Amino acid sequence: MRLARQGEHCGPGGLCARTCAALLQTLLVLSLFGLASPARAAGQVLLYASATTRAFLPGVGGQQEALLQPWRRLLTARRLPHRESSHPADLEALKAEDVLILPSAVALDGPERQALLRLRDRGVHLLVTWSAGSRDARGRWTGHQFAQELTGFTIRGELEPAAKRLFLLPHGDTALNLQLPAGRRIWLGELAERPLRLSGGQSGASYLDWARTVLRRGDAEAAIVYDEGGGRRGGSGRRVQFGYAETAWSFSPADYEALAEQALTWLLRQPRAQIAAWPNGARAAQLIEMDTEDGFANAIHFAELMEHMNAAGTFYCLSSEARRHPELLRRLATKHEVSFHGEVHFGFRGLPRDKQLRRLERMLAEIGEVLGSRDGWPAGAGRGFRAPTESYDETTEALLVALGFEHHAADPQRSPDRLPMLVWPAAASPVVHPEGSAGPASLPLVVLPRGQLDDLNYMDLMLGADDVGQAVVAEYEFNLQLGGLGLLSVHSQNFADPQRWLARPRHTPLMTLALEALVRHVGPRHDRAWIAPGDRIAHWWRERSRVRLDSRPADDRLELELQVGGEQPVQGLTLLLPLRHEGRSPQLRAQPSSPAAQARLRTLDRFTAALVFAELPPGRHRLSVSLP
Numbered sequence: 001m002r003l004a005r006q007g008e009h010c011g012p013g014g015l016c017a018r019t020c021a022a023l024l025q026t027l028l029v030l031s032l033f034g035l036a037s038p039a040r041a042a043g044q045v046l047l048y049a050s051a052t053t054r055a056f057l058p059g060v061g062g063q064q065e066a067l068l069q070p071w072r073r074l075l076t077a078r079r080l081p082h083r084e085s086s087h088p089a090d091l092e093a094l095k096a097e098d099v100l101i102l103p104s105a106v107a108l109d110g111p112e113r114q115a116l117l118r119l120r121d122r123g124v125h126l127l128v129t130w131s132a133g134s135r136d137a138r139g140r141w142t143g144h145q146f147a148q149e150l151t152g153f154t155i156r157g158e159l160e161p162a163a164k165r166l167f168l169l170p171h172g173d174t175a176l177n178l179q180l181p182a183g184r185r186i187w188l189g190e191l192a193e194r195p196l197r198l199s200g201g202q203s204g205a206s207y208l209d210w211a212r213t214v215l216r217r218g219d220a221e222a223a224i225v226y227d228e229g230g231g232r233r234g235g236s237g238r239r240v241q242f243g244y245a246e247t248a249w250s251f252s253p254a255d256y257e258a259l260a261e262q263a264l265t266w267l268l269r270q271p272r273a274q275i276a277a278w279p280n281g282a283r284a285a286q287l288i289e290m291d292t293e294d295g296f297a298n299a300i301h302f303a304e305l306m307e308h309m310n311a312a313g314t315f316y317c318l319s320s321e322a323r324r325h326p327e328l329l330r331r332l333a334t335k336h337e338v339s340f341h342g343e344v345h346f347g348f349r350g351l352p353r354d355k356q357l358r359r360l361e362r363m364l365a366e367i368g369e370v371l372g373s374r375d376g377w378p379a380g381a382g383r384g385f386r387a388p389t390e391s392y393d394e395t396t397e398a399l400l401v402a403l404g405f406e407h408h409a410a411d412p413q414r415s416p417d418r419l420p421m422l423v424w425p426a427a428a429s430p431v432v433h434p435e436g437s438a439g440p441a442s443l444p445l446v447v448l449p450r451g452q453l454d455d456l457n458y459m460d461l462m463l464g465a466d467d468v469g470q471a472v473v474a475e476y477e478f479n480l481q482l483g484g485l486g487l488l489s490v491h492s493q494n495f496a497d498p499q500r501w502l503a504r505p506r507h508t509p510l511m512t513l514a515l516e517a518l519v520r521h522v523g524p525r526h527d528r529a530w531i532a533p534g535d536r537i538a539h540w541w542r543e544r545s546r547v548r549l550d551s552r553p554a555d556d557r558l559e560l561e562l563q564v565g566g567e568q569p570v571q572g573l574t575l576l577l578p579l580r581h582e583g584r585s586p587q588l589r590a591q592p593s594s595p596a597a598q599a600r601l602r603t604l605d606r607f608t609a610a611l612v613f614a615e616l617p618p619g620r621h622r623l624s625v626s627l628p
Helices: 017-025 051-060 065-077 110-121 145-151 246-251 253-267 296-308 326-335 353-371 394-403 455-460 465-482 510-522 534-544
Strands: 045-048 082-085 099-103 125-129 154-158 167-170 196-199 202-208 222-228 238-242 284-292 314-317 337-340 407-410 421-423 445-449 485-491 529-531 547-554 557-564 574-578 587-590 599-605 608-613 619-626
Touching: 045 065, 065 082, 065 099, 065 246, 065 253, 099 110, 110 145, 125 145, 125 253, 145 154, 145 238, 167 222, 196 222, 202 465, 222 253, 238 253, 246 253, 284 296, 284 465, 284 534, 296 314, 296 326, 296 510, 326 337, 326 353, 337 353, 337 534, 353 394, 394 445, 407 534, 445 485, 445 534, 455 465, 455 485, 455 510, 465 485, 465 510, 465 529, 485 510, 587 599
Parallel strands: 045 082, 045 099, 099 125, 125 238, 284 314, 284 485, 284 529, 314 337, 407 445
Antiparallel strands: 154 196, 167 202, 202 222, 222 238, 421 445, 547 557, 557 619, 574 608, 587 619, 599 608
16 A cells, blocks of 8 residues: 555555455464463453545555454454454543554544544553554545654655565564564565654664665664653553554564564563573674684784774684694684684585585694694684585584584574574484594584675675775664674685785775774673674573573563573573563562572663573572562
């Protein structure tokens, strides 16, 4: 449904038969990913089916049923108390604890507009999708002013098709989304109902292209926004706006329904908890690594910059080059992670298993010649691998597990999400190391997908050093919004000394200057971002997988039970607790019985608090949290 002025485009049609049919056939595939069932809502939900919008849509080829059906299915499946109405008078009966869903109500008459504004001022919670009231009772274009007045958010215009930002990326670990992984690519499609670019409040999701291209701050414009308060009479209502219409839901029903369900949970102030992606209350994780190959000597400046930032990096080393720089390799291993990038710079994809195995064993042996050996592994080396040219296959990953590797820094196609993933390759049978010890094939491989552009991408875009520096800083800040894993990959040949690079014409200082810009931006303190080498991130992801959370809501509190498997404590586990009211911090009613499992409360943002456990021993731990 286009929101163009009449005569400017084809008109506000576009709820095509194909889209409607797909919506009507969509089944609910909602998965809770470990979230507890919500407490019974104190308020009720009203799905408002505007009679004005219903009358308007057939004239432009649309159907209101296509907008209402996804909500009906969701509300019924989640057993949320709700009703449906098309009468403005019913809006007057809503109470402050109730929620109104206004689904793509593009046309509204005068009484509807007045009733909606009064409802907002009473503090009723609002979930508005796409544009509300951009046309009047006669279907004439009136602009987005009413929607902006109703919600308090700004509509910055439509998402232009030429931008190719056809994916919605949810921000993870927020009060509005504890379920979907950070940065998941959710297809928006190329619908006639162009999504709206939003701003104001808190951003809950962004529009981007498949590669998640961020070159400047502000490139990732908001697709979902949320806030609390703002009624002219002091109403404390919560507000959520989705910038896209319900017609997008058919492309990925489970994901869009999960976003909608969680928005309703937040609006209804239902208590809930979830294990955070990252330890110690960190908002996001950042791996900065070098594919250390041609230009191996350039690694020293990379190491010094990381140390200036009070952080450790990862060097995925080509063993044939590393053995030519033994002193530098040993120096890198003292403060950083030295891991593996193959023995020569040729990919592994499609090679027979025996040839891949011989290459990997040779790589281990050559690094071991420089670092020595300890327990069948190069002494002081990490257990990470990054394939040359990101070329690998299932056989490669199976061999990595069998040989004792613990993580694989992979390509952007490896996962739709921007978080680590645990992988158990089917063919991962143990093999014998050169020194005779067997690899621990029972452990899963942690895959760290590269979810952002690397230096080769920047070079393909023909960006200068200043532009790349700006892009690297913008990407770092976007990852803090996203709550995901940032993986900045640079090649040693693009990390030349800016004062000497002309002596090596195949080398450039492009990423040297870019990382210097990032170091100046971040500085030695980076409390919100956990900047860590690949082996530490992989270790944490395994540790996190040992913890199970069971939360039981009861009125204004949560009864929590944590079960920790294994034999060692988990360090830094964080539980996220969305606040039921802004400014009202949760309180611990009962700490775990184990003295070692004591938790401390932290406020993360306006709508989220956290319980951080310095150490959580194996076993069961119970605690109670009140959420006023």
